[in-house]
Amino acid sequence: MADHRQDPHRQNLPGQDPHRYDPQEIEPRWQAVWAKEKTWEVTNDPFDGKSSYILVMLPYPSGEPHIGHLKVYTVGDAIAHFHRRRGERVLNPMGYDAFGLPAENHAIATGVHPRDSTAASIAAFRRQFRRWGVSIDWSRELATNDPAYYRWTQWIFLELLRAGLAYKKEAAVNWCPVDATVLANEQVVNGRCERCGAEVETRQLDQWLFRTTAYAQRLLDDLDTIDWPEHVKTMQRNWIGRSEGALVTFRSEDDPDVGYEVFTTRPDTLFGATFFVMAPEHPDVLRLAAGGPHEAEVREYVERAHHAPNSERSAAERPKTGVPLGRNVINPVNGEAIPIWVADYVLISYGTGAIMAVPGHDERDHAFAEVYGLPIRRVIDGPGGLPYSGDGPLVNSHPDFDGLPNREALTRIIAWLARDGRGERSINYRLRDWLVSRQRYWGCPIPVVYCEDCGLVPVPVDQLPVVLPDIEDYAPHGRSPLAAAEDWVATTCPACGGPARRETDTMDTFVDSSWYFLRYCDPHNDEAAWDPEALRRWMPVDQYIGGIEHAILHLMYARFFTKALADLGHLDFQEPFSALFTQGMITRDGAKMSKSRGNVVSPGPLVERYGVDTARAYILFIGPPDQDADWSDEGLEGVHRFLGRLWRLSAEAADPSRDEDSGGGAPGGDTGARDGLPAELAGADLELVRKAHWAIDKVTHDMDGRFAFNTAIAAVMELTNDCSRLRDSVSGGAMRFALETAASLVFPFAPHTATDAFHLLTGRRVWEEPWPVADERMLETDTFELVCQVMGKLRDRVQAPSSATPDELEALALAAPNVRHHIDGREIAKVVVVPGKLVNVVVR
């Protein structure tokens, strides 16, 4: 049949061609509709169907959003759209983690108040998110530096204080000399400040801490109840670091009333303990050394350890050093007097800060004993020399235990010690309490005051928020910049009305972000942090999405908050995030993007040139979203071509000037089917409609419970390619159905293009349409390609009826020419038939 249609591509001068794909026109047009109609806003009103909370980690607003933001919000948006189209009410909010050091450092450098630079950044982020067409419920937007928000951060602090879960104590803390602030354990990486890279020092300061350790076991156990990536759970388990063992008391030789506890995972080796070691920070070290022969040496050693950079201390390969204190303790299992040493290979932060040293069966103790010529004793038999850390029978220990397998001896020795109070079974955790004090300005004020008469007094809840004052000098001077704001610091005691001074430390920003997901549920509540009823609508979060860099800190803190608030009666669930997805990084030329490398891809210019749909769809198409992916400009062009082709085909098919009955398919025209499909499909029409149903099935499965956006997009590409290939052979109805399906399926990834194409074809709004459902009958075919193997090797393919029995399939395969050729008169030993798939002939 002659094609008398005009080829639109022959007249594609910009501005004149109605069939030119123009994302710069399409995208803002639909964004305006969504903004005007508040399409993505949801209420907390009762809802009959399922409600879903799809949450992407809130951004830290600094400068402009980068390509990583585009990726994570694109992933979140695809999931949110998919759930909405399946009839769920979806909460997809947005906020800003707006307190923090970078804004303050920027202020120190430029003099711009952090409040102003942060506000500018938030405005830039908001503008970009809108330009990206992300389906956010803007009515719930929040920023953690807003007094209306941090008022409730302070309330939570007071709740934790009331419960004894927040406390103040003088502690050896990590001090960053460059940022002039205390760091959490978690912010120290290889002995260096996570942020600025400076060597971290140790200081003794009065600090606020949250009692995370009280939740160690529950934080560990409840990991089994949530659907998180296994590697994230593993990282949390390692961080919590549970060890089973015993606490054993070693008494002073000079004073039997004084005892020193050690934690050991190997009480079976107690008989091999030949010395005792304390960490330099152990509070008894200097007292024990006083008056002894090594007093001066010990003093010097402790002093040096105190000032040594942490990175130096923590190098495991470094030679062991230490000094004897000149005193002994008694080994509780055999009464032997063994010398106490101080050595920096023992850490104050783990266990009791003191250890029993068993050089025969511990590598570190062995290395130390070698250096100082201390006795080394074998108490576990085993192959090879010492140190030996494997299992075996006890030797040289005690008549009751010698010969016993060490694991059994371990249990018995604990029981034996426990009988008269020399020791007990114990569990030790690596997890430390969370140090939340920061000697910085740009953070949430800690709502307590210090009164000369009443001491530490919490600010009453009705006086919250304690508002962060404006100051001029943000530079850290070893105390919080707030301390210089005398008008603010000087206050009256809420208890007695006398003079009092405010706490000048601020909170770690991780505190702000440990509960924001709760506030989204009820963001404008002035009476309380939230209405429990509002939380019941949404919490826990059904799908949390964010970067792997938060695998430990943020996710652990948010879990701790949830458990603590649940215990205080404020929440009725134990875990905040039922499911977690961590997206991979976008690299370029195999490396992380950075200004210094000059390999940064900025979303701004990208969106300007190709439209955001191309950028979004490409980011999802590039590979599995949980993996790192390398950016390619050529790959981006490919996705742009695909979206353009889909849109043009749709515009063309929708064009009323087109002859409806062109093409070689079955007679067109409306026959009652909703999409104008002919009642009886045949030929190319049937092929294309089948392909559309195949795509529905494929995309649905790739989205449902998986995050296989890349293969989902590939399926829509296949469908679109078939539309293009069959454009001259199918009826208008079949073509429109296939294109409408393609647009509908690609909507979660390229919402503007999909919306526009769908609207051109149907006049309807795709986001108001239910997600398409594949017709089972369209997924079945009358015949299939039977794979014929001989000895497991592919030899032929033949068409077989779908209804064929295994015997019939076997007969078909055996009749296939190339199968016969390869059997070649040999004896058939066995025939394996996989119905619907293949036949494998085994010959002798």
Added chain:
RNA sequence: GCGGGCGUGGUGGAAUUGGUAGACACGCCGGCCUUAGGAGCCGGUGGGCGAAAGCCCUUGGGGGUUCGAGUCCCUUCGCCCGCACCA
């Protein structure tokens, strides 16, 4: 050292429970259309042999289980990530 993950064409990546390896896309080659094209469309593209039919090889290396292995098991090499003197 401990824990987790990954090795597939020239490239990014596909391959529900073991069942046609290389979907889709990039790149490359050839063609069409065009005054032109950095627009659009069509065809080809893992390697080797062959005119073709077809045959052989191929998922980091080696071995095993199986009618059949990218997928399961053992072993080995390489890379990435987390923790790391954790007693």
